[in-house]
Amino acid sequence: MLTEIITIGNELTEGRITDTNAKWLAGRFTAEGFAVARISSVRDKIEEVTTIISEAAGRSDTVILSGGLGPTSDDVTKASLCKLTGTKLVTDKKVLEHIRKMLKGRGLPMNENNRRQSEIPDGTRAIHNPLGTAPGIWLEYNGRVIVAMPGVPFELEHMTGSEVIPRLKERFGTTGYYSRTVMTSGSFEAMLAEILAGFEKELPPEVNLAYLPSPGVIKLHLSASAGTQNEAREMVDNQVDKLSREIPQYITAYDDEPLEMTVGRLLKESGKSLCTAESCTGGKISSMIVSVSGSSVYYKGGVVAYSNRLKTGLLGIDSAVLEKHGAVSRETAEEMAINACRITEADYSVAVTGIAGPDGGTPGKPVGTVCIAVNSPSGCISEIHRFGDNRERNILRASTAALNMLRKRLLF
């Protein structure tokens, strides 16, 4: 079954917001085995929206629309569907009742705008939206299916999973598609591609490998299409097994688990605790750790020692060490890591000190120089890195490198 996705709104064609709905829908439909042939974004103009829906329904089995279902004048999706099918809007009593209940729960009266949300084009079916007042719309059109969903991301995502995908599967069936994402850290794309050149050559034709690089982390996306999902799964799993023998030193996790979650899992499993001591990363590492629910079980906290004064004052770094080796040195990083464990009574610590840029570099220690130390019950280790000259990327790469060092220390 071939799918097209159409997102509607001037905020998209004027580049004011990133089209995260289109990406999410494309990923979800692909994962469910529905190939996405095309994604489009159009302006809030009835004429243009009607045209693109009609074109898409001429090419593809299913057309998924997002946005333009609100009650205001720049919401044109329902009017476009009416124009396409030559019908008028009619009130759906079940939807009206749902809206009344939702508003009552919030202590609000029903106004004309709310009432208009219960109208759908005649001959279409409303799709229940438990999280909002705008229903989705299901339209059978010349043997194709057109689905319109609200643009609010969590409403759209919930409706896709609970209603739209199951109904489409019932309507069209699926072929087998399966994919896995292998997480790697500690290399860069060109290097990984060289190491994996032989592996890539030997891939069966049904299996596709894609590199998805971001600062410090490269995801390897393996996917396969086959007669059934089980067949596709077996093909992908075989290649993932092979990959785990080819590059064990770089793989941090399978199935898209971010590094901060991997580290959190390992700490939880071993019953150990963690603290941080950050200079140039400025709290990025701690905020990554804390983004994981339940991190309070293993994370005690830490210090952002951005100034040298806090390095000596709060972390108790010997000012002789700072003077002799400099704030950006393995010696300072190691003392930060060791003292952080002592002060917080945590089992493990990561410490980072470096020059994020764009200023502060010297010939001996250029912008991008970062020292990382990890302290653990079996001792303190440190590394020195030379990243690039972009501040944001340096902070991200230093943070992932530190979490990856900690991960290895927890494993080996």
Add this chain to the structure above:
Amino acid sequence: MLTEIITIGNELTEGRITDTNAKWLAGRFTAEGFAVARISSVRDKIEEVTTIISEAAGRSDTVILSGGLGPTSDDVTKASLCKLTGTKLVTDKKVLEHIRKMLKGRGLPMNENNRRQSEIPDGTRAIHNPLGTAPGIWLEYNGRVIVAMPGVPFELEHMTGSEVIPRLKERFGTTGYYSRTVMTSGSFEAMLAEILAGFEKELPPEVNLAYLPSPGVIKLHLSASAGTQNEAREMVDNQVDKLSREIPQYITAYDDEPLEMTVGRLLKESGKSLCTAESCTGGKISSMIVSVSGSSVYYKGGVVAYSNRLKTGLLGIDSAVLEKHGAVSRETAEEMAINACRITEADYSVAVTGIAGPDGGTPGKPVGTVCIAVNSPSGCISEIHRFGDNRERNILRASTAALNMLRKRLLF
């Protein structure tokens, strides 16, 4: 002049990456006064790429393509342009010379893949790419202009600004477009829309207002199209003046300046310093502050006191206060803020303690309860907030609320 943007690649239609190139191009073309009618993404299939280019050139004056210009088999843009125009690839000697020089600079020999990058469809013009080896392509086609650019973001962005926009302006001329983004914090969308209902009604027809909400921050985007850019600018500036009288209490900055940058600017101007004491935000506030280049001038650092032990140990919070009022209380937040200033000798501090969720709530203090304190030379103030039940959003909303409190304290 009507523009369409087409981005090419399976990684887009399979939802593996977000289409940041399309957003960037749409924003840039809109800002230059070229209306974008449609954005599309298609798979790496010659047939489908050729079809969509032909369709777009039938509707719009300019078609901008991104991606698919590399030397490997899944790069199909050049082949599609050849198919569209019925021509073959020919070597462009100037491009070949440029590639040779670039490789030499990196100490690399030229291989067959590199050489193939110098080939462009016969009858087209190469667009110089000083930052990479793949040239852009300029094609005049039935009175329309088709431009293909590499998908590497910084190459695409540089080529758009230095070559493509100037040439298109020469070719088509422009009408006047101007826009500004006013930053607000401390309200939510429905509330702001109600306050601004009268303002919106009185907007001249040429001026458009859009709300761009994110957790804790709502951007107001005002844009106008007119005969010249100066006319459009005057229309927008007049409305921004009016807005600054309507909602002075919510506006944090003009022209898209993030809150952490506004706060940094105010600290720099006043020669004051800042520190942080974070519990539930876990370093998010400090990492936002440190994301601004030059923040080491005013930011001393801080403590992530995630566990109660660190609140007493590192921040010296009186355990009687913790016991009497709880870790999540205005009293604890205020003591965190005051002690942080004392320990770090900073002039200002922000302190946050709360329940980010999904666990840890109680009937009296449900998930989303967050206490924020700001200490300054004129005393310590605090607020209690009730956000929602989503961890990520709670951390973001607490962080922006804290920075906004600090901003007001710096101003008034």
